Amino acid sequence: MDIKEANGPSLTNRGRWGVDDDRGTLNFITDAARARGAAEATTGRVVSLAHPITPVPMAAPIAFAEHGMPAPVLQTLTFTGSPAPALTDVLLINVHHARSTHIDALAHIPVDNTVYPGIPLAEATAGGTVSRSSSSAFLDGIVTRGVLLDLAPGGRLAENHVVTADDLAAAEKRQGSRVESGDALVVRAGWVSADDPFGPLPTTSRSAVEWMAEREVCLYAGDIGDKLPDGSAEPPVLHDIGLAQLGMPLIDCLNVAELAQVCAEIGRYSFLFALGTIPVRGASGLPVNPLAIF
C-alpha cells in the first residue's frame, strides 16, 4: 500500500526531514514558535493535563489484600530495613494503557513493517529497544505554544461523533483562535476516555488529520483521539496517518476539564505548553504530565 499516493502528497512527512530524522512534526517548533509560547506565560498559573494514576500494589506490604484491575502503574513499596531508614519504590508501567495519559513515540505504529521515516522494523528494534523514532526524540523537552480547541463548550460531542476539519475550524472561529505552525493542538470533546475507554467515544476523521497537516501542528493531544483497535470500523487515522506517516506525536487520554474552565474564565485559549518526559531513551511511548502555563 502506498499511502502517500493514495492520500495525496500532504499526508506523509516520511522523508521530508531526511532519513535520520526522528522528530517528525516536532521540527515545526522553531525559535519563533517557542517565543510565541513563552509570550503566553504571564501569571504563571499552571494546569496539569494528566489524569492522576492510583497505582495498584504488586505485592507487599499487603500481599493478601484484594485489588481492582491492573492499573497503568503497579507499585512495590519497599521499606529498606527494619526499622526502615527509607521508603523506596519499584514501579511497573504499562506505557500505552488505555486509562493513562501518555505520549506515543513515532515508532509505536509500524506501517508495512517499517517505522517513521521508513526504517525496517527489524532494524528499528534491534537490541531489544527502539533505536529509531523512539522516546529519545522527546528528551530535550517539548516547549511551544499550545492552543485548546473546545469542540463542545460546556457540554460534550454526541456519542460516536466523528470530528472533521470543519469541527476544528468552527472551534477556531468561535474562540477567535488561530492554530499556527509549530503549535501543540489540544482538543476537547467533553469525554473522559480514561473513565470508559470502551464507551461510545467520539473519534477523528481523515479530514481532521489533513487539517492538522496543513496547519503544521507539532503534536496532537486530546480527551479523545482514535477509537481503540477493537472498538469500531472507523480507521484509526491519528495513529495510522498522523503518527506513522506525518510523524506527529500523539498524547492519548488527556485531562482537559480544568484547562477548558480556565480558558473560558480568562477568555484566552492559548498558553505555554511545557512537557518534560521522563528521560528514558528507546521506548515506544511514555506516561506524561504536560503542563499548560498561563
Added chain:
Amino acid sequence: MDIKEANGPSLTNRGRWGVDDDRGTLNFITDAARARGAAEATTGRVVSLAHPITPVPMAAPIAFAEHGMPAPVLQTLTFTGSPAPALTDVLLINVHHARSTHIDALAHIPVDNTVYPGIPLAEATAGGTVSRSSSSAFLDGIVTRGVLLDLAPGGRLAENHVVTADDLAAAEKRQGSRVESGDALVVRAGWVSADDPFGPLPTTSRSAVEWMAEREVCLYAGDIGDKLPDGSAEPPVLHDIGLAQLGMPLIDCLNVAELAQVCAEIGRYSFLFALGTIPVRGASGLPVNPLAIF
C-alpha cells in the same frame, strides 16, 4: 531525638502548615513566585535538567544477549502481534536509583518511624502505597522561578568539599543573583554524580540547609547533594533535615552542564522552572525531567 530543639526552631517545618499538609516548602510557591517565574520565560529556549537513561532489556526480543548492570529503567519491548500492528513497552523503574534524575517525596525518609509532617510510618504506608506526603503532592506541576547557583564556574569543587552557607552566598554575590522565597534552588558543583555515585563527590553541610530554610526555597536540585548512605561519615543533612524536617523536596542527580553554559552565555541565572511529574499517586519519589525555560 528532638531535632527541632537540637537545631533551633528554624530547622523543621513539621506542623507549620498543619497536620494535613503534604506539600511542605512547595507552599512557598505563591502567585507572586509563579509570576516571577513566568517573567523569566521570554525566548522559549529550553534546557532539560535530566540525565538520559538507556534502559536495559528485561527479556525479549533479545533474551539471549548480555547486558550491563541493571539501569534505573528496565524495558520489555513488545510486538503486539505477528506481523506487529504496534510496539508497546513495559517499563520497570527503580525510582531512587543512584544514577537517575529523580525527585524525593517527603515521605521518602522517615524520622523516628514518622514521616512529614509527623505521621506514624504505619499509617502513612497502609495499603501498600504511600498515603501521606507522597508523589501525590506533585501532581499539579511545580512551576516557579528557578535560580542556578554555580559554585565552581568553569570547573568543579574539590573532592569531598562540604558546601556551606558561605559557598551559596558567595555564588549569589558573584552572579548578582538573589534567591527569594518560593524559588527552586539549582546547585552546580561541577560533578556528575550519575557517572560515579560512589566517587569523592562534594556534599552538603548543615549551614547550607539552614541557608535554604532561611531563604524559603521551595525545592533543592543539584548535581550533588548528600553522600550516598554508605559513602561517608558526613550526615545526609539534605535528606534528614531538608527533606524530612523542612518538607523540602529534593531532586537528586541533576544534569546542569548545559544549564550552566546557557546561563553564562546569556548572563542570566534565573529562568522558569517547570516540572510535570508523571501523574502517579502514592509513590516515595519519581523519575523527573525538569525544564529550565528562558
Added chain:
Amino acid sequence: MDIKEANGPSLTNRGRWGVDDDRGTLNFITDAARARGAAEATTGRVVSLAHPITPVPMAAPIAFAEHGMPAPVLQTLTFTGSPAPALTDVLLINVHHARSTHIDALAHIPVDNTVYPGIPLAEATAGGTVSRSSSSAFLDGIVTRGVLLDLAPGGRLAENHVVTADDLAAAEKRQGSRVESGDALVVRAGWVSADDPFGPLPTTSRSAVEWMAEREVCLYAGDIGDKLPDGSAEPPVLHDIGLAQLGMPLIDCLNVAELAQVCAEIGRYSFLFALGTIPVRGASGLPVNPLAIF
C-alpha cells in the same frame, strides 16, 4: 520475648543443628526417610498438589483489555519479532500471594528482628537478598515420604475450627496411618483457601504444632494453615512457631482434593512426596507444585 522458655524446650529448634543451619526440620529427611518414600512409588500414578494460576497480562499484546484482580503471577507475553520467530514471557511473581500454592522459607517470618536459627535480620538481608535460611535450602529437592491426614473425610471441618493435636491423632487412627520422623505432613480440612482466603477458614492450634514437633515432621503442607494476619485473634502458630522457631517449612494453600480422592480410592494415605522448587537462591519463598507419586 523468650519463646523457648515460654513454650518449653520442644518448641524451638533454633540452635539444634548449629548456627550455620538453614534446613531446619528438613534435617529429619534421612536416607531411611527417603527410602521409605521411594517404597511408596509403585504404579507411578501422580497427583499435583498445586492450584493452577491463571496469570494476568501486564500489558501487550492486549494493552487495552480489562482484567480481574492482580493474580499471583503477571505475564508479559512477547513476540520476539515481526513475523515472530518465537514467543517468550516475562513473569512477575508475588511469592506469598494468598491464592498461590507456595513454600515459605525459614527467613520469611522474623522473630525479634532475627531469623532462624537466630541471625540478626540486617545480616540475613544484606545485599538486597536473603542470605540466610532462604529458598537456597530447597535447591536440591525435597523428596521423602508424604502422609495425608484427612481431618474431614468426604466433607469439611466446621467454620473457624481450630485444629488440635487430638484431631491429627484421630485422623491417624481412622486411617491406620503413622506419621514418622522425616515425613512431609499433608493436611486436608476440606476448605479451599485459594478460593476465599478471607473466609471463615479453620486454623491451627499450638497443640497441633507441638504434635508436629514431637513427630519430627519435615514440613507442613495443607489446604488450611494459619489465618491470614488480619483475619483473626488466633495467633499464627504455624508461622510464628512452626516456621520461625522449629524451622519447619510451610506450604500454604495446597490443593488436596484429588489427593484425598486417590488415597480413599486405593486405601493408602502415604506416597512419595517430590518437590523440586525453581532453582532461585536467596528468596523468602517460592511458588511450588509438589507431586504425590503412588
Added chain:
Amino acid sequence: MDIKEANGPSLTNRGRWGVDDDRGTLNFITDAARARGAAEATTGRVVSLAHPITPVPMAAPIAFAEHGMPAPVLQTLTFTGSPAPALTDVLLINVHHARSTHIDALAHIPVDNTVYPGIPLAEATAGGTVSRSSSSAFLDGIVTRGVLLDLAPGGRLAENHVVTADDLAAAEKRQGSRVESGDALVVRAGWVSADDPFGPLPTTSRSAVEWMAEREVCLYAGDIGDKLPDGSAEPPVLHDIGLAQLGMPLIDCLNVAELAQVCAEIGRYSFLFALGTIPVRGASGLPVNPLAIF
C-alpha cells in the same frame, strides 16, 4: 514450506493426537511408562538437574549498589513493615534466559505463524496469554522413567560437535541402556551452556531428532541442545522440528554433572524423572528444577 513432506512422515506429530492436543510427545507417558519410572526409585537418593540462579536485586534495600548483568531472575526483597513482621519477594522471571534451566512449551516456536498442532498464532495468543500448547500442559506433573545418555563419559565432546543418531546409539550400547517409548531423554555432552551460552557448544543434528522421534521419547533435556539463534549456521532442529513439529518439550540448560557422577558410581543410567512445574497456565515456558530419583 511443508516440513512433513520434506522430512518424511516421521518428523511431525501435528495432527497425530487430534486438533485439541497440547501434550505432544507427553502422550507417550502411559501407565506402563510411569510404572517403569517408579520401579527405578528404590533408595530415594535425589539429584537436582537445575543450575541454581542467584537473583539480581531490582531495587531496595540496596538501591545504590552495583550489580552484574540481569540474571534470569530479578528480585525485590521487601520488608512488610517497620519493624518487619515478614519478608516477602517479588520475582521477575525472564523465562527463556540462556543461563536458566527451563522448559519450552510447544507454542514457544511458531512455524509459518502457527503453533503445534497447527493453530494460527493469532488464535493461540489471543488475550495476552498463550491459550494453546502452553505451560498448561505441564500442570499435572511430568513423571516417567528418565535415561541419561552420557556422550562423553569423564570428558566432553569436541567444540562445535554435531550430535548424531549414531552418537546416541553408541552411548546406549556403551552403557547397556535402552531408551523406550515414553522415557525422558537426558543428554550429557560435558559442557555447561549456562556458563558460556555463546561459546563453541556442541549442537544437535537432524538425525538425532529422527532417532528421538523413532524411540518416542517424551521430552528432551540436555546440557546442550541447539545453538543460540545467532550462534551458528546449524539449523536449530530441536526447536524447529523436535519442539514445533514433534511436539516434544525441551528442557534447555540442564545441570547433569552430579547426575553423571551418580549414574557412573552406581552403574545405572535410569531413574524416576519427576518434574512439577510451577503451576502457571498459559506461558511459553517455565523455569524448572527436574529431579532424578534413584
